[in-house]
Amino acid sequence: MVVDEEEHSANHKSRNYMPFMEKYELFTSSTILLLAVMNMVIAGLSQRIPTTLEGPFKPTTRSFDPSLRRGSDDLPMNHPRLRKNVTSNFPEQIALALSTPTSMWISWVTGDAQIGLNVTPVDPSTVGSEVWYGKERGKYSGKQTGVSVIYNQLYPFEGLWNYTSGIIHHVKIDGLEPETKYYYKCGDSSLKAMSEELVFETLPLPGSGKYPGRIAVIGDLGLTSNSTTTIDHLIKNDPSMILMVGDLTYANQYLTTGGKGASCYSCQFPDAPIRETYQPRWDGWGRFMEPLTSRVPMMVVEGNHEIEPQVANVSFQSYLTRFSVPSNESGSNSNFYYSFDSGGVHFIMLGAYVDYNKTGAQYVWLQKDLQKVDRSVTPWLVAAWHPPWYNSYSSHYQEFECMRLEMEALLYEYGVDIVFSGHVS
Numbered sequence: 001m002v003v004d005e006e007e008h009s010a011n012h013k014s015r016n017y018m019p020f021m022e023k024y025e026l027f028t029s030s031t032i033l034l035l036a037v038m039n040m041v042i043a044g045l046s047q048r049i050p051t052t053l054e055g056p057f058k059p060t061t062r063s064f065d066p067s068l069r070r071g072s073d074d075l076p077m078n079h080p081r082l083r084k085n086v087t088s089n090f091p092e093q094i095a096l097a098l099s100t101p102t103s104m105w106i107s108w109v110t111g112d113a114q115i116g117l118n119v120t121p122v123d124p125s126t127v128g129s130e131v132w133y134g135k136e137r138g139k140y141s142g143k144q145t146g147v148s149v150i151y152n153q154l155y156p157f158e159g160l161w162n163y164t165s166g167i168i169h170h171v172k173i174d175g176l177e178p179e180t181k182y183y184y185k186c187g188d189s190s191l192k193a194m195s196e197e198l199v200f201e202t203l204p205l206p207g208s209g210k211y212p213g214r215i216a217v218i219g220d221l222g223l224t225s226n227s228t229t230t231i232d233h234l235i236k237n238d239p240s241m242i243l244m245v246g247d248l249t250y251a252n253q254y255l256t257t258g259g260k261g262a263s264c265y266s267c268q269f270p271d272a273p274i275r276e277t278y279q280p281r282w283d284g285w286g287r288f289m290e291p292l293t294s295r296v297p298m299m300v301v302e303g304n305h306e307i308e309p310q311v312a313n314v315s316f317q318s319y320l321t322r323f324s325v326p327s328n329e330s331g332s333n334s335n336f337y338y339s340f341d342s343g344g345v346h347f348i349m350l351g352a353y354v355d356y357n358k359t360g361a362q363y364v365w366l367q368k369d370l371q372k373v374d375r376s377v378t379p380w381l382v383a384a385w386h387p388p389w390y391n392s393y394s395s396h397y398q399e400f401e402c403m404r405l406e407m408e409a410l411l412y413e414y415g416v417d418i419v420f421s422g423h424v425s
């Protein structure tokens, strides 16, 4: 598959969107607005809204509102929200992700990443992965340990800088009660390097007739001053979970030396054999997001900016290593696509940059996953993937027509209610 990254200019990544579902208003006008914004196929607002079971419908589009603010500058690495604020072994970039309705992933980073011509990967076993948690402030009845990993981003060409990450920790805590506040600390107690106490609230159980209070949907976020507006607004609106539909940091818009990338890399650097990335942007993004992601679970799916090719045709290393997703829990066994339940909603996250053909593993898994959905337990069925199948943006027009042809009929067959994508914002 050819993926064109050149057209993703600084302007592109700075135009964020973040629709919300208001508390218990899945059936209300906010959803209608949401659907319209996301180019969803709906009838006029004055008419009865048909369900997807009555589709397919003729696609409709909304023209771009020129009053919206356009691009903005990238935040520098020494910006207070991107700078590292802990000493070496203390946790930072803390983030939550849903595992099952009664368990949660907690991920964080310790130690220092290195970037340069020569880097020496650290031994991830030197810092343990522990989470203490409980329902009362300062009292931790549960303790779990997890895994510590690293990744490298290596370029086999003189002049390009290599990167090796700090230690990335993932711990799954389980036995959680629904709609309950949990206090937690993460880190390595043997090194006396535990985090401050943090708190999150679990979501309602499937089958309870309840729904997540507010669901924030973000795509193409980047790390610009517009991103700060988006995230500040999002924090103020107190979401109970976040769907992040790909293109997270735009670390691949940078040269390895930290200089800003070119809007057309291959035009400006015709002899460069590989597109560089500047991986410290990922660490900056993890810090930038921590005030939100350390208390609200964020469910990610990969976009084209997460591909990040490096030596030996290795790709997606940052995405795959930094984020925990319920891949085993949902039977996909792939971090590129998975599903999960949250209250009365079954969410399906699809991978557009891995095999989606009818003969492939993802399609077979999707069929099985859809067959298992019990609409009396999760009445709402929501799917998300990065590039939209319908859009009128010239750079991406019909770019994923092949994926649509493979998968759309299956989603209609099982009556998917809402689809979210990014990529063209």
Ligand SMILES: [Fe+2]
Residues within 6 Å of the ligand: 247, 303, 304, 305, 386, 422, 423, 424
């Ligand atoms: Fe994209």
